[in-house]
Amino acid sequence: MVIGRELTHEKDYCHVDRLTLGTHSGTHIDAPLHFIPDGKSISEYPAEKFVGKGLLVDVRGKMGNEPITAKDLSSYENQLHQGCFAIFMTGWSDHFGTEKYLNHPYLSKEVGEMLESAKVSIVGIDALNIDSTIDDPWDAHNILLSKDILIVENLSNLSVLNSQKSYLYSFLPMKLEDTDGSPVRAVAIEI
Amino acid sequence: MVSIKSIVDLSHVLNNDTQVYPGDPQPNIEVATTLNNEGYNLFNVFLGSQSGSHVDAPYHFSNEGKTIDQIDLKCCMGRAVVIDMSDKSFDEEILESDIEPYMNEIESSQIVLFRTDWYKKAGSEEFLHHPFLSKNGGKLLLQKGIQTIGIDAINIDSSGGDEFPIHDMYAASGGMIAENLANFDLINFENPFFIALPLKLKGCDGSPVRAVAVQFKP
Numbered sequence: 001m002v003i004g005r006e007l008t009h010e011k012d013y014c015h016v017d018r019l020t021l022g023t024h025s026g027t028h029i030d031a032p033l034h035f036i037p038d039g040k041s042i043s044e045y046p047a048e049k050f051v052g053k054g055l056l057v058d059v060r061g062k063m064g065n066e067p068i069t070a071k072d073l074s075s076y077e078n079q080l081h082q083g084c085f086a087i088f089m090t091g092w093s094d095h096f097g098t099e100k101y102l103n104h105p106y107l108s109k110e111v112g113e114m115l116e117s118a119k120v121s122i123v124g125i126d127a128l129n130i131d132s133t134i135d136d137p138w139d140a141h142n143i144l145l146s147k148d149i150l151i152v153e154n155l156s157n158l159s160v161l162n163s164q165k166s167y168l169y170s171f172l173p174m175k176l177e178d179t180d181g182s183p184v185r186a187v188a189i190e191i
Numbered sequence: 192m193v194s195i196k197s198i199v200d201l202s203h204v205l206n207n208d209t210q211v212y213p214g215d216p217q218p219n220i221e222v223a224t225t226l227n228n229e230g231y232n233l234f235n236v237f238l239g240s241q242s243g244s245h246v247d248a249p250y251h252f253s254n255e256g257k258t259i260d261q262i263d264l265k266c267c268m269g270r271a272v273v274i275d276m277s278d279k280s281f282d283e284e285i286l287e288s289d290i291e292p293y294m295n296e297i298e299s300s301q302i303v304l305f306r307t308d309w310y311k312k313a314g315s316e317e318f319l320h321h322p323f324l325s326k327n328g329g330k331l332l333l334q335k336g337i338q339t340i341g342i343d344a345i346n347i348d349s350s351g352g353d354e355f356p357i358h359d360m361y362a363a364s365g366g367m368i369a370e371n372l373a374n375f376d377l378i379n380f381e382n383p384f385f386i387a388l389p390l391k392l393k394g395c396d397g398s399p400v401r402a403v404a405v406q407f408k409p
Binding site: 006009013014016017018019021022023026027034035043046048173174175177178179180183184185187191 | 392
């Protein structure tokens with residue numbers, strides 16, 4: 001990702017920057033097109049898809065490249081409602097910028113299947129990837145994206161949220177036509 | 192906890208043909224990887240900080256102003272009032288007297304949005320000859336404590352000249368301006384909750400946004 005100067009106050013009165021990004025730079029959202037042949041692009045979803053209530057799943061304490069299992073999710077299962085956002089808090093955002101950031105916990109295939117059968121709308125994580133970045137089988141990506149469940153990765157600051165409170169999450173992407181995803185400014189709103 | 196009844200998308204689509212302000216970088220979206228070659232699809236995205244629907248930080252017009260990553264996110268969302276200026280014509284000013292009838296609603300709102308319907312002219316030369324907020328109109332809103340304003344035209348000031356009084360006064364006050372929004376005419380409910388969150392672009396003057404108006408269930 002590169003930010004360059006296009007216009008500057010000294011010569012142009014106002015200031016405008018040039019942005020060179022990937023669709024997955026920083027905190028971002030994946031659409032099915034990222035992995036699924038003929039999958040939907042991010043611009044094909046209405047804005048409603050990206051704003052909603054979420055369930056914060058606390059899985060801090062996992063080790064590097066350790067799977068998040070069905071057992072980890074079991075106490076949350078009755079709160080996983082159709083259309084809700086499931087947000088996994090690994091604490092790995094603390095390692096952002098280090099080698100350790102790539103060696104994060106990930107969703108096991110069975111957790112992917114539980115989320116799919118619960119028909120959640122979006123799955124988020126405060127790590128680089130919901131699948132293992134070391135072994136990269138992409139199971140959770142394939143299971144979720146093939147069922148219209150979008151994926152938000154590289155979240156941060158989840159530890160400031162209060163698990164007793166209910167938040168409105170916004171993961172609104174830029175309206176980038178026909179792309180596989182978009183950087184997002186993700187927030188949890190207390191209303 | 193409140194529930195959402197509906198959401199109106201207030202954003203233009205971003206593609207290689209998206210019309211930009213004269214002199215700004217032209218967006219370019221291109222394939223980076225493909226399912227067939229690398230196993231996944233990715234795109235490279237080249238944009239200006241003001242491409243499509245976007246927000247301006249004070250730094251856009253003031254070297255001393257806050258950059259977009261320093262903006263308090265509370266300025267980027269809140270209860271909004273839509274001022275209907277859809278009967279305004281080419282290059283026509285939005286006056287203090289146009290705003291005054293909305294004063295009660297402005298006092299209970301955090302954000303003021305000007306509906307001109309000019310977004311419908313995107314892609315044409317006419318798009319740059321939009322209605323704009325007068326200096327006195329801007330002063331009135333600042334006096335009322337409105338720190339965030341938006342418009343469904345490419346610029347809150349007149350385009351093509353070299354004077355930008357609203358940008359200057361909002362940069363000086365530390366406020367935020369959302370421009371090049373769309374679909375204000377589709378907001379058919381009272382008290383919309385406006386959201387326009389910028390990307391956290393370090394040191395930048397602004398950011399493209401996906402702006403929305405949310406209707407909550409009573």
